[in-house]
Amino acid sequence: MSKTPRISIPKSVREYVYQRNKYQCQSCGKTHTESQLTIDHIIPLARSGTNDISNLQTLCFPCNRQKSDKSDRRFQRRFDL
Numbered sequence: 001m002s003k004t005p006r007i008s009i010p011k012s013v014r015e016y017v018y019q020r021n022k023y024q025c026q027s028c029g030k031t032h033t034e035s036q037l038t039i040d041h042i043i044p045l046a047r048s049g050t051n052d053i054s055n056l057q058t059l060c061f062p063c064n065r066q067k068s069d070k071s072d073r074r075f076q077r078r079f080d081l
């Protein structure tokens with residue numbers, strides 16, 4: 001079992017990613033407050049992404065939901081037989 005565990009991201013790391021991305025959603029480009037943003041894994045953990053800072057980006061809630069809807073469906077079609 002070498003899958004990356006889904007750990008909760010420490011607050012200091014979240015703040016670093018927010019500031020690096022200038023509180024901007026990396027999908028729609030809108031600027032949000034911290035409470036409206038989520039930390040997203042660019043390469044999902046399910047596809048061997050890591051919890052490294054370079055694999056994290058800020059997304060607003062609607063964009064994050066859209067993204068996970070899409071990858072969830074693909075994930076299920078490919079693996080959930």
Ligand SMILES: [Zn+2]
Pocket residue numbers: 025026027028029030059060061062063064
């Ligand atoms: Zn967005």
